[in-house]
Amino acid sequence: MKPYYEQVYDVVLNIPQGRVTTYGRIATYLGLSNPRMVGYALKNLPMFSDVPAHRVVNSSGELSGRLNFSLPTEMEEKLISEGISVTNHRILRLDKYIWNPIH
């Protein structure tokens, strides 16, 4: 069994382009009792990694973790370049872009 944070990475890596998911969904999918663990795992994310952490937002669709990125502005641009409407650090039509890990 992988450490919980590696499972988080694995789920995030499976998020298709142009789609996003929430901390709670990842936590529920992995059986984590606390969604906060997902955020902690992403916080511990190595700087040189291919994990698209910018596709993970909170339940409101807000980019709550953008300040933790080395380049917060680039994070928004990535989402926009993937076809996701982002305004005021928030995703519009979140229910349209939301993605379930189970799939």
Next chain:
DNA sequence: GGATTGACGTCTG
């Protein structure tokens, strides 16, 4: 080893 903090979510009022 106790207290604090944190990319959060859900329940209540």
Next chain:
DNA sequence: GCAGACGCCAATC
């Protein structure tokens, strides 16, 4: 819809 309280686990001090 918004604000406050609680929960839950891991890392850090």
